[in-house]
Amino acid sequence: xxxxxxxxxxxxxxxxxxxxxxxxxxxxxxxxxxxxxxxxxxxxxxxxxxxxxxxxxxxxxxxxxxxxxxxxxxxxxxxxxxxxxxxxxxxxxxxxxxxxxxxxxxxxxxxxxxxxxxxxxxxxxxxxx
Amino acid sequence: xxxxxxxxxxxxxxxxxxxxxxxxxxxxxxxxxxxxxxxxxxxxxxxxxxxxxxxxxxxxxxxxxxxxxxxxxxxxxxxxxxxxxxxxxxxxxxxxxxxxxxxxxxxxxxxxxxxxxxxxxxxxxxxxxxxxxxxxxxxxxxxxxxxxxxxxxxxxxxxxxxxxxxxxxxxxxxxxxxxxxxxxxxxxxxxxxxxxxxxxxxxxxxxxxxxxxxxxxxxxxxxxxxxxxxxxxxxxxxxxxxxxxxxxxxxxxxxxxxxxxxxxxxxxxxxxxxxxxxxxxxxxxxxxxxxxxxxxxxxxxxxxxxxxxxxxxxxxxxxxxxxxxxxxxxxxxxxxxxxxxxxxxxxxxxxxxxxxxxxxxxxxxxxxxxxxxxxxxxxxxxxxxxxxxxxxxxxxxxxxxxxxxxxxxxxxxxxxxxxxxxxxxxxxxxxxxxxxxxxxxxxxxxxxxxxxxxxxxxxxxxxxxxxxxxxxxxxxxxxxxxxxxxxxxxxxxxxxxxxxxxxxxxxxxxxxxxxxxxxxxxxxxxxxxxxxxxxxxxxxxx
Numbered sequence: 001x002x003x004x005x006x007x008x009x010x011x012x013x014x015x016x017x018x019x020x021x022x023x024x025x026x027x028x029x030x031x032x033x034x035x036x037x038x039x040x041x042x043x044x045x046x047x048x049x050x051x052x053x054x055x056x057x058x059x060x061x062x063x064x065x066x067x068x069x070x071x072x073x074x075x076x077x078x079x080x081x082x083x084x085x086x087x088x089x090x091x092x093x094x095x096x097x098x099x100x101x102x103x104x105x106x107x108x109x110x111x112x113x114x115x116x117x118x119x120x121x122x123x124x125x126x127x128x129x
Numbered sequence: 130x131x132x133x134x135x136x137x138x139x140x141x142x143x144x145x146x147x148x149x150x151x152x153x154x155x156x157x158x159x160x161x162x163x164x165x166x167x168x169x170x171x172x173x174x175x176x177x178x179x180x181x182x183x184x185x186x187x188x189x190x191x192x193x194x195x196x197x198x199x200x201x202x203x204x205x206x207x208x209x210x211x212x213x214x215x216x217x218x219x220x221x222x223x224x225x226x227x228x229x230x231x232x233x234x235x236x237x238x239x240x241x242x243x244x245x246x247x248x249x250x251x252x253x254x255x256x257x258x259x260x261x262x263x264x265x266x267x268x269x270x271x272x273x274x275x276x277x278x279x280x281x282x283x284x285x286x287x288x289x290x291x292x293x294x295x296x297x298x299x300x301x302x303x304x305x306x307x308x309x310x311x312x313x314x315x316x317x318x319x320x321x322x323x324x325x326x327x328x329x330x331x332x333x334x335x336x337x338x339x340x341x342x343x344x345x346x347x348x349x350x351x352x353x354x355x356x357x358x359x360x361x362x363x364x365x366x367x368x369x370x371x372x373x374x375x376x377x378x379x380x381x382x383x384x385x386x387x388x389x390x391x392x393x394x395x396x397x398x399x400x401x402x403x404x405x406x407x408x409x410x411x412x413x414x415x416x417x418x419x420x421x422x423x424x425x426x427x428x429x430x431x432x433x434x435x436x437x438x439x440x441x442x443x444x445x446x447x448x449x450x451x452x453x454x455x456x457x458x459x460x461x462x463x464x465x466x467x468x469x470x471x472x473x474x475x476x477x478x479x480x481x482x483x484x485x486x487x488x489x490x491x492x493x494x495x496x497x498x499x500x501x502x503x504x505x506x507x508x509x510x511x512x513x514x515x516x517x518x519x520x521x522x523x524x525x526x527x528x529x530x531x532x533x534x535x536x537x538x539x540x541x542x543x544x545x546x547x548x549x550x551x552x553x554x555x556x557x558x559x560x561x562x563x564x565x566x567x568x569x570x571x572x573x574x575x576x577x578x579x580x581x582x583x584x585x586x587x588x589x590x591x592x593x594x595x596x597x598x599x600x601x602x603x604x605x606x607x608x609x610x611x612x613x614x615x616x617x618x619x620x621x622x623x624x625x626x627x628x629x630x631x632x633x634x635x636x637x638x639x640x641x642x643x644x645x646x647x648x649x650x651x652x653x654x655x656x657x658x659x660x661x662x663x664x665x666x667x668x669x670x671x
Contacts, residue, residue, distance in 0.1 A: 014181050014184070014185055016143070016146075016147045016150060016185045016188075016189070017184060017185050017188065019143050019146075020140065020143050020147075020185075020188055020189070023139045023140065023143060024140075027139060059177065059180050059181075061177070086184075087184070088180060088183040088184035088195075088199060088202075095395075095398045095399070095483075096483050096484065099483075105394060105398070106398050108398070108400070109183070109184030109185070109187065109188060110184060110185070110186065110187025110188040110189075110192065110195050111188055112188075113140055113188065123394070126390040126391075126394060
C-alpha cells in the first residue's frame with residue numbers, strides 16, 4: 001500500500017517560484033510545505049522537518065541542486081527520500097543525467113501551478129508502487 | 130470548486146507581485162547587459178538571471194518572455210564556454226536583452242486567452258518570424274511581400290553566421306543559387322541540430338545533389354526557381370502546425386506496471402502526454418478516451434499476446450493509422466516478423482536506453498500526426514467541406530441567439546477563376562485556392578470557422594464579430610491576397626483578387642435564418658460592381 005505523501009521540502013532561491021509552488025502545493029495538493037532559500041537552508045532544516053519528498057531547484061548560487069542532492073543523501077533522515085529536480089533546462093541528456101544522480105523525477109519550468117501537485121503525486125506513486 | 134477559486138485568487142495576487150518585480154528584474158538585466166564588456170562576472174550574472182526568468186516567467190503566464198530568456202541564456206552559456214569573448218556576440222546579447230522589455234506588452238497571457246479571442250485581429254505576439262538569406266533581390270522582395278501578406282514577419286541577412294545568431298527566428302529560408310554555390314557547406318549549417326529553427330532551401334537547379342545537400346543540413350523543404358510561393362508558405366504552415374499541435378499522446382500497454390511507469394516518466398519528462406494500461410480488457414475504452422497517436426505494447430502478456438491486441442485495435446477503422454510499436458526482449462528475427470505480419474509497425478527491443486526510446490516514439494508520433502492531419506482535411510485546402518460549414522453557420526447562429534452576441538458570415542469568391550485555370554493551368558488554379566485558404570486561416574481567429582463552399586468559393590463564420598469589424602478584416606485580407614504573386618508552371622507571374630459579401634445579425638429581434646443567402650446576395654453585388662471588393666448586406670433586423 002502506498003504511503004500518503006504529506007510533507008514536501010522545496011529548495012529554491014527564486015522567491016517568485018517559491019511562492020507560487022507553495023500556494024500550488026498547499027492549496028491544490030493539501031501538502032505541508034517547507035520552503036528553503038538555498039541548499040544550505042535545506043540541509044539545516046531537513047532533520048527538523050523530516051520531508052517525505054524534496055523538490056530541488058537545479059541552478060542556485062552557492063551550492064547548486066546536484067551538490068545539494070549529494071549532501072542531502074548523506075543525512076540519515078534523508079535515506080530513501082525521493083528528490084525531484086525542478087529546472088528550466090529540459091534537454092533529454094540533462095534529464096538522463098539528473099536521473100543518474102538518483103533524482104526520482106524532473107519537473108520542467110515553467111510549470112502549471114494547477115497540475116504541479118498531480119505531477120508530484122505521480123512521481124511519488126511510481127516510487128512507492 | 131472552493132479550493133480552485135482560492136487557488137485562482139492566490140495565483141492572481143502572486144502574478145501581480147511577480148509583474149511588479151519583473152520590472153526591477155528587467156532593469157537589472159539591462160544594467161548587466163550594459164556592463165558585459167567592462168565588468169568581470171557580468172556575463173555569468175546575466176546568464177544566471179536569464180535562467181531564473183526562463184523558469185519563472187512562463188509559470189506566471191509570460192510564456193514568450195520565458196522562452197526568449199531561455200534562448201538568451203543558452204547564448205550566454207555558449208559565450209561563457211567559448212575560449213575568448215567575442216565583442217560582436219556580447220553586443221548582440223546586450224541588444225537582445227534590452228528588447229526583452231517589449232515582450233511585456235506583447236506577451237499573450239495563457240489565462241486571458243478568451244479575451245484575446247474576442248479581438249478580431251491577429252495578435253502581434255503570434256506573428257512568426259522568418260529569417261531570409263537570399264542574395265537575389267527580386268526573389269527576396271517577392272518572399273518579403275508574399276510572407277508579409279500571410280502575416281509573417283521577415284528579416285534579411287547577408288551571411289549564414291548572422292542568420293544563425295539572430296534573435297528569435299522561427300524558420301529560415303536560404304537561397305542556394307547560383308548553381309555550384311557552397312553556401313550550405315558553411316560550418317554553421319553543418320552544426321544545425323534538432324533545436325535549430327526549420328530550414329527551407331531554394332535552388333535554381335532541381336537535381337539530386339542539391340536535394341541531398343539540403344537534407345544533410347536538416348532542411349524540411351526544397352523549392353526550385355521559379356518558386357511556387359504559396360506552396361512554400363503551405364510548407365511553412367504545415368511545419369508550424371506539426372510543432373504546435375500540443376504534446377504527443379502515447380499509450381503504453383504492459384502488464385509490468387513498474388516498467389511502463391518508468392517509460393511513462395521518461396516520455397513525459399520530454400513533454401509527451403502518456404497513459405498506461407495494464408488490463409487489456411479496458412483497451413477499447415482507453416483507446417476511445419485517450420485517442421493515442423502511438424501505442425507501445427508489450428509483446429507477451431499473461432493472457433493476451435501483443436499481436437492479438439494489435440489486431441483488435443486494427444479492427445477499428447478509426448485506429449488504422451495509429452502506429453503500434455512492440456516492446457519486447459524478443460531478438461529472434463523470425464518471431465519478430467511473424468508478430469509484425471499479424472499487426473504492428475515496429476519493434477523496440479528491451480532493454481532500451483531513454484534516448485533511444487524517446488527518439489523512436491518521437492519519430493513515430495510526428496509521422497502519425499502528419500498523416501492524420503493530411504487525412505482529416507480537405508485534400509487541397511484543409512478546410513471544412515460544404516455540408517460541414519453550413520452546419521457551423523447554423524450552430525453559431527443558434528449560439529449567437531442564445532448569447533445575444535453578433536455573428537457575421539462571409540462568402541468569398543475568387544475573381545475570374547476560370548480564366549486562371551484556362552490561362553495558367555489547373556495546377557496554378559489549385560495553388561491559388563490553397564493560398565487563399567491559408568491566408569484566411571492565418572488572418573482569422575482560432576474561433577472562426579472556415580469552409581470551402583464550392584470550387585473557388587469560401588465561407589467564413591465569425592462569431593462575436595460585428596459587420597463593420599468583419600468588413601475591415603476581410604478588406605485587409607482582400608488587399609493582402611491581391612499582393613500575393615503567383616507563378617504559372619511555365620514561370621509566368623500573375624496576381625488574383627477576390628470579392629466577398631458579408632451578412633451580420635445583431636440582437637435584438639434579428640433574423641438568423643437567411644445569413645448565407647444574404648451574404649451570397651452581397652457577394653453578387655460585389656461582383657456586379659466591379660469585383661475585388663467587399664460588400665455588406667446590411668444588418669438584418671427582422
